[in-house]
Amino acid sequence: MSLSFKGHTVVVTGAGGGLGRAYALAYAARGANIVVNDVSKDAAQKVVDEITSKGGKAVVNTNSVADGAAVIQTAIDAFGGVTILINNAGILRDKSLKNITDQEWDIIQLVHLKGAFSCTKAAWPIFRKQKFGRIINTSSAAGLYGNMGQTNYSAAKMGLVAFTKTLAREGVKYNIKANAIAPIAASPMTATVMPPDMLKAVGPEFIAPLVLALTHPEGPDSTGRVYELGAGYVTEIRWERTKGALFRTDDTFTPSAKAASLPPNDAAKPEVRYDGKTVIVTGAGNGLGRAYSHMFAKLGANVVVNDVSEKGAKAVVDEITKAGGKAVAAVASAEDGEGIVKTALDAFGGVHVLIANAGILRDKSFLAMTEKEWDDVIAVHLRATYKCTKACWPIFQKQKYGRIVTTCSTDVMAGATGVHSLFVNRARLSPRRERIAAQGPQKLVRAKPAIRATGSKCARTRNRWVLRACASTIPASPSYTSRARPSLCVRTRSSC
Known part of the structure; x- marks a missing residue:
């Protein structure tokens, strides 16, 4: 039985060719009104002409997806509303991390992620009012698994996964369903990176059936899901937690501790030390960064203690130096990666480890969230991590040694209401780590994401249940010549 979309209005971004064109034609063939969005007027008009020549209804929109209000307004003006949004627009600016420019980073985030945010934000109140809406966000295998030379693209694509999962949670009450797909298909964009014989086997027409099924009013009860598909193959992607390891959270919990030895933690030999190494910690004026x-x-x-708070950064430096350690303050936004790295070079002559920890919260429901609140969280969590990593990268490559820890979040895997911007960024850091790691082996540069659950200043606004277990992360007056050591809590969903 052919699914009918009669009476529905579908907005398809990036619909001048490839996947977007395939979606537009498929929906129109089943009775939907189509808004064909593309920055190329000629390409969009050609698709509209294809649709109307067969008796369908379609109009052109040439606004950037970053102006989502204008894109959705076209649907309202032409057809009186919108019921389905396909966030498909995308571009490539592939470069290794060493060679990528800030402009090449920013334009990818603007089109892929900010564009999806902007269009969805404009459609959201309409979906809520009519108690129906369907959203498809377009991720990528590069976002899910990482890919050489695509730190910018992969970060944006994984961000769309967390965005989708959080939209799904907020949309349940209003019959709004959001899913993400990671398609492998021939398109003007993939034609630049895939050989001709492969392009023939992965036509965009093999992606459209799932998209239409997921967005039909009587389609499968699927929301917050991620599907990988192409060439007739469809599979759902899911997170899986390993068995893990449990440590006793006392003064024996150090980097040398070995798991499964309760109590206490046995220490590995030789002891893990960082003598002669310089470590940058962003957002280190309090909480986890201080620890x-x-x-x-x-x-x-x-230690280079970075924080926007001069008081916080200098307080931590004073604590360290009084205890016999070495530290300097780098008072700046974590976005000033070059300045923070310069502080490390001026004070200690190098840098070996980057702990990208800085973060803020701007919790709001998607309906109430402002563009500035979205942008602020993107800047601190994601762009700052990129800027610091970019500044460290040539040093790490030259010395053939570097370690990077990016900070993710537990909720990016399942979504949570009111924190779209945070979890988008935290998710993006995980695949970004994969791309960094992919580019690092020859230079012995390693990157890992840390998914944290602890009593930090950022988490204190939400995770109050954690504070009881993590109330005294660092002694009030630590001494590095005594046995007083940091006490940390690692919590999974099942144990602490």
């Missing part, structure tokens, strides 16, 4: 700074300093590292 990291003390731990590294206690183990012999030179």
Whole structure:
């Protein structure tokens, strides 16, 4: 039975060719009104002409997806509303991390992620009012698994996964369903990176059936899901937690601790030390950043304590130096990666480890969230991590040594109401780590994401249940010559 979309209005972004064109034609053939969005007027008009020549209804929109209000307004003006949104628009600016420019980073985030945010934000109140809406966000295998030379693209694509999951949670009450797809298909964009014989086997027409099924009013009860598909193959992607390891959270919980030895934690030999190494910790004026700074300093590292709060950064530096350690303050936004790295070079002559920890919250429901609140969280969590990593990268490559820890979040895997911007960024850091790691092996540069659950200043606004277990992360007056050590709590959903 052919699914009918009669009476529905579908907005398809990036619909001048490839996947977007396939979606537009498929929906129109089943009775839907189509808004064909593309920055190329000629390409969009050609698709509209194809649709109308067969008796369908379609109009052109040439606004940037970053102006989502204008895109959705076209649907309202032409057809009186919108019921389905396909966020498909995309571009490529592939470069290795070493060679990528800030402009090439920013334009990818603007089109892929900010564009999806902007269009969805404009459609959201309409979907809520009519108690019906369907959203498809377009991720990528590069976002799910990482890919060489695509730190910018992959970060944006994984961000769309967390965005989708959070939209799904907020949309349940209003019959709004959101799903993400990671398609492999021939398109003007993939034609630049895929060989001709492969392009023939992965036509966009093999992606459209699932998209239409997921967005039909009587389609499968699917929301917040991620599907990988192409060439007739469809599979759902899911997160899986390993068995893990449990440590006793006392003064024996150090980097040398070995798991499954309760109590206490046995220590590996030789002891893990950071003598002669310089560590940058962003957002280190309080909470986790402060804990990291003390731990590294206690183990012999030179520590650069970054924070926007001069008082907070200098207080941590004073604590470290009074305890016999070495530290300097870098008072700046974490977006000033070059300046923070310069502080490390001026004070200690190098940098070996980056702990990208800085973060803020701007919790709002999607309906109430402002563009500035979205942008602020993107800037601190994601762009700052990119800027600091970019500044460290040539140093790490030259010395053939570097370690990077990016900070993710537990809720990016399932979504949570009111925190779209945070979880979008935290998710983007995970695949970005995969791309960084992919580019690092030859230079012995390693990157890992840390998914944290602890009593930090950022988490304190939400995770009050964690505070009881993590109330005294660092002693009030630590001494690196005594047995006083940081006490940390690692919590999974099942144990602490």
